[in-house]
Amino acid sequence: xxxxxxxxxxxxxxxxxxxxxxxxxxxxxxxxxxxxxxxxxxxxxxxxxxxxxxxxxxxxxxxxxxxxxxxxxxxxxxxxxxxxxxxxxxxxxxxxxxxxxxxxxxxxxxxxxxxxxxxxxxxxxxxxxxxxxxxxxxxxxxxxxxxxxxxxxxxxxxxxxxxxxxxxxxxxxxxxxxxxxxxxxxxxxxxxxxxxxxxxxxxxxxxxxxxxxxxxxxxxxxxxxxxxxxxxxxxxxxxxxxxxxxxxxxxxxxxxxxxxxxxxxxxxxxxxxxxxxxxxxxxxxxxxxxxxxxxxxxxxxxxxxxxxxxxxxxxxxxxxxxxxxxxxxxxxxxxxxxxxxxxxxxxxxxx
Amino acid sequence: xxxxxxxxxxxxxxxxxxxxxxxxxxxxxxxxxxxxxxxxxxxxxxxxxxxxxxxxxxxxxxxxxxxxxxxxxxxxxxxxxxxxxxxxxxxxxxxxxxxxxxxxxxxxxxxxxxxxxxxxxxxxxxxxxxxxxxxxxxxxxxxxxxxxxxxxxxxxxxxxxxxxxxxxxxxxxxxxxxxxxxxxxxxxxxxxxxxxxxxxxxxxxxxxxxxxxxxxxxxxxxxxxxxxxxxxxxxxxxxxxxxxxxxxxxxxxxxxxxxxxxxxxxx
Numbered sequence: 187x188x189x190x191x192x193x194x195x196x197x198x199x200x201x202x203x204x205x206x207x208x209x210x211x212x213x214x215x216x217x218x219x220x221x222x223x224x225x226x227x228x229x230x231x232x233x234x235x236x237x238x239x240x241x242x243x244x245x246x247x248x249x250x251x252x253x254x255x256x257x258x259x260x261x262x263x264x265x266x267x268x269x270x271x272x273x274x275x276x277x278x279x280x281x282x283x284x285x286x287x288x289x290x291x292x293x294x295x296x297x298x299x300x301x302x303x304x305x306x307x308x309x310x311x312x313x314x315x316x317x318x319x320x321x322x323x324x325x326x327x328x329x330x331x332x333x334x335x336x337x338x339x340x341x342x343x344x345x346x347x348x349x350x351x352x353x354x355x356x357x358x359x360x361x362x363x364x365x366x367x368x369x370x371x372x373x374x375x376x377x378x379x380x381x382x383x384x385x386x387x388x389x390x391x392x393x394x395x396x397x398x399x400x401x402x403x404x405x406x407x408x409x410x411x412x413x414x415x416x417x418x419x420x421x422x423x424x425x426x427x428x429x430x431x432x433x434x435x436x437x438x439x440x441x442x443x444x445x446x447x448x449x450x451x452x453x454x455x456x457x458x459x460x461x462x463x464x465x466x467x468x469x470x471x472x473x474x475x476x477x478x479x480x481x482x483x484x485x486x487x488x489x490x491x492x493x494x495x496x497x498x499x500x501x502x503x504x505x506x507x508x509x510x511x512x513x514x515x516x517x518x519x520x521x522x523x524x525x526x527x528x529x530x531x532x533x534x535x536x537x
Numbered sequence: 538x539x540x541x542x543x544x545x546x547x548x549x550x551x552x553x554x555x556x557x558x559x560x561x562x563x564x565x566x567x568x569x570x571x572x573x574x575x576x577x578x579x580x581x582x583x584x585x586x587x588x589x590x591x592x593x594x595x596x597x598x599x600x601x602x603x604x605x606x607x608x609x610x611x612x613x614x615x616x617x618x619x620x621x622x623x624x625x626x627x628x629x630x631x632x633x634x635x636x637x638x639x640x641x642x643x644x645x646x647x648x649x650x651x652x653x654x655x656x657x658x659x660x661x662x663x664x665x666x667x668x669x670x671x672x673x674x675x676x677x678x679x680x681x682x683x684x685x686x687x688x689x690x691x692x693x694x695x696x697x698x699x700x701x702x703x704x705x706x707x708x709x710x711x712x713x714x715x716x717x718x719x720x721x722x723x724x725x726x727x728x729x730x731x732x733x734x735x736x737x738x739x740x741x742x743x744x745x746x747x748x749x750x751x752x753x754x755x756x757x758x759x760x761x762x763x764x765x766x767x768x769x770x771x772x773x774x775x776x777x778x779x780x781x782x783x784x785x786x787x788x789x790x791x792x793x794x795x796x797x798x799x800x801x802x803x804x
Contacts, residue, residue, distance in 0.1 A: 245708055265711040278709040282727045292713035295723075343714065 191257070192347050192379040193219040193242055198251035200237055211237040212248070213403040219347075219381060220396075224373050226382045228390040229400035230426070235383045238400075239349050242381065244268045256346050266295075271340035272349040275356070277332045279324040285335050286311070286320040292343040310338040313372065330361045337369075341376060350382045354389065366393055387427045391415065399423050415462075417453075420536045424460045431466065431503050433459045435534065442534055445499035448477040452532040463506035465531030468493055468517065469524040476524025479503065481517055491515060495525060566786070573779035580776055590780040600781060603765035607745055610676060610761060614683030615691070615740035621684070622691035622736055623729070630699040631707070631725075646693075648686040656686065657753035664754060674756045682754045683744040690743045691736035694800055698732025735799040738792045746789065 200212040212234045219225045227235040240246045241253060244265035253261045260268050271292065279288050290307040298306075311317045314334040324332060333353060340348055350369075354362045370393055373380045384390055390397050391411040398408045399422075407419040418424035421432065434457060435442040438449040442459055452459055469476050482494040482502075486509070493505040493515075503525065509515065517523060545551065573591070577584030594600050625645050629638065648656065664678045706728070710720040748763045755764065762785060766778050 243712055245712075265708070266714045266716055270712075272709070272712045274705055274709060276703070276705055278703065278705040280706060280709075280724060291710070291715075291723075295710075295713060295715040295719055339713065 190220055191218045192221045192223070192255070193217070193381065194252075194254040194257075195238070195242075196252040196254070198238070198241060198253065199249045200234075200241060200246065201249045210403050212241070215251075215403075215405050217398060217405055217408065219379060221379055222377050224370070224380045224382065224393060224395045226384060226390040226394035226397045227400060228384055228387060228397050228426075230385055233400040234403040235385075235400050236351055239272075239351055239381065239383050242347070243270055243272050243349050269346040270349060271343060271345040272351065273333075273336050273340050273353045275352045277336040277353075279332055279335055279339070281323070281325060284321050284323060285316060285327070288324060288335055289338045289342050291339060296343065306342055310342045313341070313375070314338045314368075329357055330365065333357065333365060334368075337372065341372070341378065344376075345378060347379045347381060350380060352383055352385070354384070355386075362389075369393065391427070399426065401426070416531075417533060418460065418535060420456075421458055421460070424535060428462065429504070429506075430460050430462050433461075433497075433501055433503065435459045442532075444477070444497065445501050446477065446497040447499075448497075450477070450527060450532055452527075452534045453530065454534040456534040456536045458535050458537050459532055460535055461527050461532040463492065463504045465528040466495075466503065466505035467526045467528065468495075468505055468507060469526045471522060471524040473524050473526065476526050479523055479525045481519050481521045481523060483519055484515060484517070493517070495523070497525075569779050570783050570786070572776050573783040575776045575779075578775055580774055580779065590776040591784075594777045594780045594784075597777070599760070599765060600762075600777075603760045603762045606676070606759065607761040607763070610679045610683055611741045611744040613676075613680040614687050614744040615737050617680070617684040618687035618740045618744075619691045619695075619733060619737040622688050622695055622740075623733055625688070625692055626695040626699050627725075630696060631704070646689040649689050653686075653749045657750045660750060661753040668756075676759065678754050678756070679751060679759065679761070682750050683747065686747070686750060687740035687743050691740040694735040694739060694796075695729065695732045697800070698729055698735075702728055731799045735796050738796045738799070742789050742792050742796075745785070 195215055195217045198212055198215045199210070201208045201210050203209055215234070215238060217238075227238060229235045237246065241248050242255075244260065244263055244267075248261060251261075252259060255268060255270060280291065283291065286307055289310050290303045293303040293306055308317070311320050314337055316331065316334050316338065319327065319331065324335060327335065336353070353369075354365050357365060366389060369380070369382075382390075382393065391414075394411055396408060396410055397414050399406045399414065401422050407414060407423045409417070414423065414427055418427065418430075424430045424432070433444055435444055435452075436457075437443065441449045441451045443449050444459070450459070471478060477497065479495040479497050482496050485492040485494070490506055490508055493507060495503045495505060497503060505525070507515070572580050572583075574586050574588065575582075575584055576587035576589060629641055629645075643650075660678075660682050664682075668674060668678075702725075706724055707720050710724045711717075715723060746763065747761075748767060751761050752764050752767070755761070760768065762781065766781055769778055
């Protein structure tokens with residue numbers, strides 16, 4: 187914990203229910219989110235990411251552990267006394283208020299004077315490009331517009347941290363892509379720390395400075411999108427983000443020994459070797475270091491193809507290859523081929 | 538080809554039964570209203586159109602007193618019942634589910650289930666001892682009794698409204714720096730207002746209409762409009778009672794229409 191951290195969670199535990207039916211939604215989670223960072227909590231539904239967000243916002247109290255905002259212990263503070271605002275999955279706009287009144291709500295509750303409320307509200311409306319619809323009722327807005335109002339409303343009081351609970355999940359694909367760009371822009375312009383919750387790995391990879399991958403109430407790995415993708419720490423992270431191959435290995439003389447007997451060099455340590463399909467090359471059988479394999483099937487999709495391979499011990503492996511010019515792959519099902527991993531691409535991980 | 542669905546309306550005799558029911562329901566009321574405009578003193582023989590019985594009732598000091606008393610009791614009772622019902626509705630819906638929730642619902646709705654005559658006798662005995670002990674004889678007993686049996690009528694529409702309101706809105710208000718009181722004042726209350734108004738109107742109508750409990754609880758000279766009419770019917774029946782009934786009916790229909798407009802689902 188340093189003064190550079192906007193949010194710190196220390197050994198946070200959250201259980202719901204009591205006795206035998208108690209469920210541990212969060213199991214000893216420790217995490218530091220840096221100031222000005224776009225941080226994403228990524229995981230499947232039920233992994234505890236939304237619970238962690240609600241604990242930071244103050245909607246729930248942890249069963250154990252401490253939460254700090256900007257170095258201040260806020261573990262027991264109610265939400266209205268935390269310098270944190272939330273964009274809800276359902277937007278939760280106040281239906282009895284206009285767009286302008288929604289955006290100005292927090293400032294009014296803080297007792298800011300009228301001129302300041304009006305000025306800041308106008309600037310927020312301009313920031314999300316909603317000036318023209320300022321006096322509409324929120325029910326008259328489209329999903330994307332409601333999303334913008336929810337953002338402006340949460341940003342208006344200039345929170346230290348903005349929490350976003352799957353805010354894009356209700357939008358269609360095109361709008362979602364637009365809003366991803368928009369969110370990145372807003373984060374840069376305001377300099378506010380964003381904590382974004384999603385189950386969409388692509389969304390997480392494209393938007394985040396750092397990602398925290400969660401599963402079963404635990405934080406599995408915290409790293410940059412690139413690291414998460416290229417150097418996943420365990421089987422869950424590797425499997426949840428992108429496509430990958432898993433091969434069981436044993437310790438060889440100088441590297442990892444595959445089930446078929448071939449030895450490969452791989453970084454890390456553990457009983458499982460993982461390598462991304464695009465890092466698997468199909469080469470001539472006599473190339474030094476090539477692993478013998480048989481082509482099972484070829485699946486084409488536009489510019490690339492997936493080559494499903496089988497090693498001599500029966501282990502399955504997928505390679506993703508660009509289609510050569512002319513479109514003839516040069517291999518066919520049943521061919522015996524060689525397989526080579528790109529240097530540094532194969533990693534050993536825990537199961 | 539159109540899909541053939543089962544429809545009750547297609548069963549033989551449906552139209553006949555429906556018509557018969559409507560006649561039974563509305564013919565007596567229509568007769569009552571028609572004879573309130575009778576020129577003569579009979580409630581069975583038509584002697585020409587006249588507003589005579591309305592002016593008669595309007596000028597009757599006893600009717601004036603009873604009407605005023607009815608309105609005062611209904612106003613107080615509906616205000617008190619609605620306030621209590623709002624608090625009860627907030628207490629039973631704006632929180633996590635709790636042990637004994639169903640039991641609490643039943644307790645709040647008790648006046649709907651206990652036979653009215655039982656409540657009336659109980660209150661008669663209970664209030665009698667208080668009257669003896671304190672010497673107070675005023676309208677307070679009627680207001681208290683009416684407030685009590687109006688609570689479930691006010692509670693049900695308010696609770697229905699609250700159950701349809703997303704609790705995330707209150708969470709959002711707290712997130713946006715509203716204190717619990719500000720959240721109630723600026724979010725919960727404005728959104729709940731139609732439910733509260735509907736509950737108040739229903740309570741008002743129920744209070745205005747009550748005979749049994751009022752008859753048992755009132756002290757001497759505390760007739761409300763319905764108990765006054767009941768007293769009149771024991772003596773000579775004139776179309777004056779028809780005129781008063783029609784006026785009461787008009788007021789009730791007005792309030793209930795407002796109630797339905799308020800509780801109607803938006804879009």
